Amino acid sequence: MSHQRRLGTAIRAARCARRMTQAQLGLVCGYSASAISRVEAGALRPTEQALLLIARALDLPLEAVGLGRPATLTKDVTLNQEDAMLRRQLLVAGMAAAGASALPAASASAARPDASARIVRALYEPETSVPTRLQQLKASLTSARAQFTTARYRHLGDLLPGLLGSAQATRDALSGRSREEAHACVARAWVLATELALKAHSDVAWPAADRALAAAQGSGDPVVHGEAARVLAITMRRSGRPAAAVDLLRRTAGSLSTARDDVSRAVAATLLMTAAYTAACGQRRSDALDLMEGASDAVDRLTSAGVRPNAPLFTVDATSAQVNLYWIGVHTAMGTPDEGVPYAARIAPGQLPTVERMARYGTDCARMWHYLGDHRKTFAALRFTEQVAPEEVRRPALRALTADLLYAPAAVAGVREFAARTGVS
Incomplete structure (x- = not known):
């Protein structure tokens, strides 16, 4: 084609x-x-x-x-005035889009503001909150993360405004080491807000990622900084700046990979995977392959050393199954989806640590089979995604893929009903 x-x-x-x-x-x-x-x-x-x-x-x-046009970032990862203007323009566009619900008009929740609108309010009209105990704040953050990893995005959208307000009030009331820990909670709450905006393809991801990175820098925690850099890089890729995003991810991964602690090195491996996919989206084939090989080597070293971080990483884990999953996306983005098929065959979805990652497996396989022109396998992958994470198939990207199947020359049994269920028709 x-x-x-x-x-x-x-x-x-x-x-x-x-x-x-x-x-x-x-x-x-x-x-x-x-x-x-x-x-x-x-x-x-x-x-x-x-x-x-x-x-x-x-x-x-x-x-x-x-x-998309590549651009560069300054050394300290601060965006220049042109970038700031672009962010404001994107935010205006995102706010305009925020009123459109991702659900069909007949849905019982159609009158409820969507996630993008709630994130905009959290940015500029934060809820009045009182400080809480640091342990309680961490427990609230754990609960919000669970909504993301189980792909319950509506519930996450409901939790985020209160969590962000409480986290920022708690941080402002603390000092010393406790304040740094609260900064980390603020950063991770904004990471979740960015992830949610990215799921909706909303440009409010830009300011949310900025807030995440600023709070991460205040925490002094390189792992949290890496998590924030990852979501910022994804927003950069989405806005047509893949080269700058790859540079940011490379630098951040490089600083983390030399650390002695296992968690830092695991986060570095996830940043290399994200960088590889970003390079593939920018059609930088050589960079994409090199970065994926680097990520694979890093994960192999962690695995062979018996490294098991004490807790799961915040959004994406560094495992061989995760590497295989990224290979699917990289090859599809580069226009060689046939080379992704063997990696898809290696993955048992149960190996993936969260529902959100299992849904990503279904999504990436659907894109791969769609690119290869196999509508039946595309639909099977979409149905798998619906089974594990019903909210995932309502995302704009998957609804567009469903619409393409719906209007394909060769009809696939069940697509019309699926399209009706997911709000496409």
Whole structure:
């Protein structure tokens, strides 16, 4: 399939997932309904300005419509004035999108603000909170993390505003080492907020990731800093800055890999995996392969040394199953999904430590089989994802994939019912 056809397919799938007509999308970017039809058929290449407007209207990452441009970060990872302006623009777009629920209008929760809207309020209209005991704050954070790892994103969205307010009030009331520990809790709460915004493809992930990194720096904990750098890098990749994201992840992983403690080295390995996928999304094949080999070697060294961190890492663990999972995504992003098939065969989903990671396995396999043109296996992977994590299949990316199956030339039994269940049709 040509690049223009792939672009048209992505636009059509995202439009259908958001229940927009061709005429409605055309109004956004100044095109007629017939012109949008030709764009989706691959017969018309939109202007760059039209593509930008289409991406915003459909909540697509810029790289999905071919607008990603690499950039660099300064040495201290502080974004420059141009980046700050971009962040503000992205936040405005994210706030505008925040009113659109990811659930069908008929859902019982349709009137409830979505996660993006709640994160915006937590950023700029935080709940009035009183300090709590540090141990109680850590217990609340553990509970919120459990909502993420079990893919209960609505519950996580409900918990986050109160958790963020309580964490920040507690930090502000403490000093010394206790204040640093509270900084770490604040950072991790914002990491979860960023992860939730990324699941929804919302650009409010940018300011949430900024808050996570600032708090992580205040904690003085290199592991927490690594966790925050990871979600910031993902937001950078999503906004079309994969080269800068890879550089950030490389530097952070390098500083962690020389540490003596096992947890730091395990986090470094996860950052290399994320860097590899980011490089693959930027079509930097050599870098992607080198980074994945580095991640695989790091995990092998940890495993051979019998390293078992005392507790699971915060969002992504450093295991051989995780390495295989990332290989699937890397090869699909590079346009060589057939090379990902053997890695998918090596994974027993039960080896993955959380429901969220099992859902990621289903998602990555669905993308891989879709790229290979096997609609039945694509649908089987989506059904697996629904079984382990029902909320996951309502994410914009998976709804777009479902819409593509729904409108595929060859019908697959069960897709229409699945699309209705997940709010696509």
